[in-house]
Amino acid sequence: MESHWWREAAIYQIYVRSFADSDGDGEGDLAGICQKLPHLAELGVDAIWLTPFYVSPLADGGYDVADYRDVDPRFGTLEDFDTLLASAHELGIRVIIDVVPNHTSSAHRWFREAVAAEPGSPERSRYLFRDGRGPDGSEPPNNWTSIFGGPAWTRLKSSDGVPEQWYLHLFDSEQPDLDWTNPEVHEEFEDVLRFWLDRGVDGFRIDVAHGMVKAPELPDVAEGTEAGMLDGQHELPYFDQDGVHEIYRRWRRITDSYEGDRALVAEAWVEDADRIARYLRPDELHQAFNFEYLTAAWDATRLREVVDTSLAANGAVGAATTWVLSNHDVVRHVTRFGGGEQGLRRARAGTLFMLALPGSAYLYQGEELGLPEVTDLPEEALQDPTWERSGRTDRGRDGCRVPLPWEGGSSPFGFGPEGTTPWLPMPEAYGPLSRESQRGVEGSTLEMYTRALRLRGELAALGDGTMEWLESPEGVLYFDRGSGIRCAVNTTGAAVELPESGEVLVASGPGVFAGERLTLPGETAVWLRV
Ligand code: GLC
Numbered sequence: 001m002e003s004h005w006w007r008e009a010a011i012y013q014i015y016v017r018s019f020a021d022s023d024g025d026g027e028g029d030l031a032g033i034c035q036k037l038p039h040l041a042e043l044g045v046d047a048i049w050l051t052p053f054y055v056s057p058l059a060d061g062g063y064d065v066a067d068y069r070d071v072d073p074r075f076g077t078l079e080d081f082d083t084l085l086a087s088a089h090e091l092g093i094r095v096i097i098d099v100v101p102n103h104t105s106s107a108h109r110w111f112r113e114a115v116a117a118e119p120g121s122p123e124r125s126r127y128l129f130r131d132g133r134g135p136d137g138s139e140p141p142n143n144w145t146s147i148f149g150g151p152a153w154t155r156l157k158s159s160d161g162v163p164e165q166w167y168l169h170l171f172d173s174e175q176p177d178l179d180w181t182n183p184e185v186h187e188e189f190e191d192v193l194r195f196w197l198d199r200g201v202d203g204f205r206i207d208v209a210h211g212m213v214k215a216p217e218l219p220d221v222a223e224g225t226e227a228g229m230l231d232g233q234h235e236l237p238y239f240d241q242d243g244v245h246e247i248y249r250r251w252r253r254i255t256d257s258y259e260g261d262r263a264l265v266a267e268a269w270v271e272d273a274d275r276i277a278r279y280l281r282p283d284e285l286h287q288a289f290n291f292e293y294l295t296a297a298w299d300a301t302r303l304r305e306v307v308d309t310s311l312a313a314n315g316a317v318g319a320a321t322t323w324v325l326s327n328h329d330v331v332r333h334v335t336r337f338g339g340g341e342q343g344l345r346r347a348r349a350g351t352l353f354m355l356a357l358p359g360s361a362y363l364y365q366g367e368e369l370g371l372p373e374v375t376d377l378p379e380e381a382l383q384d385p386t387w388e389r390s391g392r393t394d395r396g397r398d399g400c401r402v403p404l405p406w407e408g409g410s411s412p413f414g415f416g417p418e419g420t421t422p423w424l425p426m427p428e429a430y431g432p433l434s435r436e437s438q439r440g441v442e443g444s445t446l447e448m449y450t451r452a453l454r455l456r457g458e459l460a461a462l463g464d465g466t467m468e469w470l471e472s473p474e475g476v477l478y479f480d481r482g483s484g485i486r487c488a489v490n491t492t493g494a495a496v497e498l499p500e501s502g503e504v505l506v507a508s509g510p511g512v513f514a515g516e517r518l519t520l521p522g523e524t525a526v527w528l529r530v
Pocket of ligand 1: 063064208328
């Protein structure tokens with residue numbers, strides 16, 4: 001098997017707006033990331049993935065791009081980007097950036113031109129404009145709904161107020177979907193990829209990678225099909241259509257034509273591991289996020305099943321499996337696993353489990369501090385479009401996007417210079433969780449991550465490779481990674497004993513006892529050398 005850095009990398013996701021604010025405007029920026037890079041090197045990550053920092057009205061936190069080849073002034077400049085990239089590379093950290101090809105911002109030049117042009121014009125043909133249904137066209141062209149709630153169509157009005165065509169947006173109305181049957185759209189994105197590859201990026205995370213191609217004629221969604229994140233997706237006429245694969249074959253030829261080892265990573269919320277593996281065939285993408293793993297409950301049988309199906313499906317196409325527990329779209333795993341002390345205990349054990357599995361792992365900023373979801377943001381602070389589009393019933397994803405606490409006892413906790421008002425309020429409870437409060441503190445979440453990541457780098461058995469399940473009591477996940485390296489995770493609430501013991505390399509919590517036999521407290525994981 002050829003070796004590629006991404007096959008075993010620990011990749012740290014930076015939500016740019018919330019990582020570090022160098023200029024005190026309340027939003028993170030590229031210069032802020034640059035200043036903090038040594039901390040990431042100390043943490044031991046192999047790569048960072050930057051969420052969109054491009055010119056954007058931030059209707060969806062930057063996933064609404066108005067210019068794919070420039071940095072939004074609030075995040076910095078292209079020069080800042082080049083500096084960040086060079087500094088990261090000097091520290092041995094690779095850099096992946098986001099590409100958002102399913103839709104642009106409605107502020108993008110193309111969309112403004114489309115609105116100004118006539119129905120049927122070349123300008124409109126870059127997007128999905130359609131006439132409405134019904135005698136006066138006042139019904140949307142089909143029954144699709146937006147992932148953020150409400151209809152997936154918005155009707156244009158001409159300058160004199162006369163209603164005219166509708167345009168499709170699977171997300172917010174400020175995120176019009178592109179028409180990928182138009183060759184100009186292909187050419188544009190291939191050029192955007194080259195623009196950033198030429199600057200030296202190590203790869204791309206592809207936003208909504210399963211969404212760009214829609215079923216011809218845009219048919220109605222069948223009655224009763226759930227449009228949830230992972231349910232019944234291949235029955236939806238706008239997700240996981242076969243045509244997307246041709247796009248990725250073309251993209252792969254581009255990345256292959258560059259020096260170095262550039263990676264393409266799919267964000268594709270596709271339910272079934274075998275369907276996901278189709279994105280990872282040898283001439284397509286290198287990796288896909290493993291959302292089946294992310295959404296698995298804290299249950300040993302379920303976790304084992306997901307690990308097995310993931311490894312089998314990825315192995316069948318020669319791809320390395322990925323693992324992920326948190327990102328900027330989901331409730332942080334401390335909270336998902338129950339919150340409070342128990343949530344944190346499980347989250348830490350879950351992380352050690354993940355980092356011991358074969359393949360690469362995606363970490364989301366703040367999980368190394370054990371940050372919980374912020375669930376009590378005041379309504380007036382909420383910015384996720386989901387809030388308004390759901391008729392204020394779904395609070396959306398802001399709770400996992402609160403800026404990071406670096407140091408100090410009060411807001412902005414070192415996120416920005418003294419006096420900065422962070423774009424989302426930071427809770428007081430962040431003080432004891434700051435990086436400074438945990439650094440060098442035995443037993444802290446930060447120290448556990450740092451130790452585990454260092455071991456992953458040192459021990460050849462970890463990262464890429466194989467695993468073998470070992471016999472274990474009910475509720476315990478126990479497996480071997482070769483060279484005497486093993487991982488045991490007790491998912492139950494009560495202590496268990498394992499027949500064998502060994503040297504404890506890292507533990508997710510206190511109370512592990514390695515005598516003749518190994519005593520593993522409830523909701524605790526260890527790495528062992530036997
Ligand atoms: C992806 C992003 C999410 C964004 C959506 C629309 O799912 O991760 O944050 O809202 O795409 O671009």
